[in-house]
Amino acid sequence: MSLVLGRFLQALRAAEVRVSSSEGMDAARAFAVLGLADRALLKRGLGQVLAKTTEDKLRFDDCFEQFFRSEDFAALESDLAAPVEPDFAAPAVETQLTGPRAEALETMLREGDRAGLQLALAQAAEAARVQEIRLFTQRGLYARRMLEAMGVVAVEQRMAAFRAAGDQASAAALQASLAQLREEVTAHVERQIVLLTANAGTRLREEILREVPLSRAEHSDFALMQTLVRKLARRLVALHSRRRRVDDRGRLDVRHTLRRNIQHDGLLFDIVWKQRRIDRPKVVAVCDVSGSVASMARFLLLFLYSVSEVLPKVRAFVFSAELAEVTTLFETLPVEDAVATTLKRHGWGSTDYGRALSQLREKVLDEIDHRTTVLILGDGRSNHGDPGHRDLHRIHERAGRVVWLNPEPRVFWNTGDSEMRRLSAACDQVESCRSLRQLETIINALMRMRT
Amino acid sequence: MNQPHANPDAVTAALEETRGGLARADYLCSEDVATAVFLALQLNKPVLIEGPPGVGKTELAHATARWLGRPLIRMQCYEGLDESKALYEWKYGKQLLYTQVLKDKLGDLMQGAQGLKESLARLHEFDDTFFAPEFLEPRPLLKALWAQHGAILLVDEIDKADQEFEAFLLEMLQDYQISIPELGTIKAKVPPICFLTSNNTRELGDALKRRCLHLHIPYPSLALEQQIISLKVPVLAAALREQVVSLVQALRKLDLKKAPAVSETIDWARTLVLLHASELEPGIVRRTLNVLLKFQDDIQLADTELTGLLAASLKPPHAR
């Protein structure tokens, strides 16, 4: 069976279309008969072989559209013509540690051969069987396999050799391009998870979206992400207000009861139960929308928007160079427009944390009190300028809580122009927040906090 | 890649051939239908056809038979249909007659037989004769297997048959063979091309569905229905035909108990020809609505909506 079809069947099964093995074989025959020249024909034919109920047909159609994207369709045929190693059973990794492939990698890295690297990357993905990845936690493993299949170990040895020989320049150059390659490989693996599960049932898909770094989420996921974030925000609010109500049920409010029943000569006709006001925290939220977080700014804003939807007292700000309040914008526009407008007006600039935080202090310090939570979403990269930690300290002194959510993994903090060390000192809580899952945990903890 | 892929031009040509062949047999295909018939022939797989009544499910099998010049063997399903009606029966009459003949010949036969044992052995030789193919009365399924040059087997309205019968069909559809206890396995000389139709009065079993290609025929598109009418009722003027089909298509969008089928569009077109109608005017439509709609409620509903519907279908197509 062709590799492509095999994967398509996997995707179908993941999308909860029941495909028996005999149907799989029929599909293979149909695939061979129909060929790839006519996409619509292939879709019709495979559909008749594989989808037998109305629901299955809908799922099949979705799945086909996503799997055989029209843009990629023409390329498929040439992919198919390329020889594919038939047996993946043997660990492909060891065999490729050394030898011509490793040398080729070094040359490509040195010469910056993008096309060559892309090809090698694709081959390595095959060799490492990245298409089988299903769990987000496996991504490190698969990325490493891919890198090894590309011959990265030998390149590292070369690097060490350069160093030993005192050729620091060559070593550094190689290291830099290797770092970039690592990043690309990881990105590839993560995208692969997103893609492979693109056709999965909505539940699974949501699972994945919760785990995937916001920066990797596809533009097309925005809608699903949106419902997810809303769900999350609503659930959190519901959860916490329910808890309060539960806490208070059945507690007699003696003072109020007595006062109200004075007219009845102290006979308790009219009983008043204790009720605590449902205090929702006041939130001041600030979101970095500068170039360095561009890939996830949409999702951060989406979150910000959803939070303002469910919590009544949110003031929302964004900044790249200048700080701007978007509270009214969020209140008046539907989410897509609000996010798009915000990005258009304020996004993509270069960051100036110093300025943004001093402006924040000017604008909100007066109304900040011990019941206020200040939430900052940003990478804390100040372009080597003033990080604004002094202003943040002023804010921190008055606020109930300052929470900083950084979309970068912790290992990157304090490297380059990241100012997290100094900024952290002015926060109660600093978290790496790369995925919705983490976001959920953090916000949950945040809302537990009694105000 | 293990399998060589079809030459795209050959595929296109073969599909064109299918479409053309069926058109010559008076059946106009949608892309879906052409693909299904093409695949059925290529893969030797039965086609399960579902869809509302009167969209040409049954007709497709007939047309395929006409196109390929093979006999159509039809098995209409109903509740209680069993093997003896679907597969074969023994010709009891003929067997009985044969016994008579045998009895007369018995004396000659036993002549010279030494004792009971040998007589029985001689008789035994005739056992098989009783259950030879000559005594078999083939019913549709067996006929389809026996057809010298292959046949088109139409299992019509399979949803009306019982589930046991459906299960019984599986073997036949899987390997195009059937086992008869007295005769052993009978295998098709040329595998028949099988069409099963269903109106979905009950959910068919998964096992059956797995064995078939699945073709859903919906009501035809405006363009296709126009073509069908011009094929079936060529005397109807083109302008009127357009109005007729537009109106029927609009009617199908109403919330009717039973939407008009293609067969009803054809009947209506013929009626209008007989009445020498030159245009769809409300009077004539009202008088003939009962050709299209079978329920009084539906007729009433259509009547109240008629002015709007007519206005829409009378507009020239480009203005719509």
Ligand SMILES: Nc1ncnc2c1ncn2[C@@H]1O[C@H](COP(=O)(O)OP(=O)(O)OP(=O)(O)O)[C@@H](O)[C@H]1O
């Ligand atoms: N695509 C077509 N080309 C030519 N004729 C068609 C087509 N579709 C339907 N017809 C006509 O419609 C009539 C009804 O079709 P047919 O009896 O096959 O419908 P059916 O789907 O089997 O309906 P039922 O579910 O009631 O059995 C046929 O006589 C045929 O002439």
Ligand SMILES: [Mg+2]
């Ligand atoms: Mg029929």
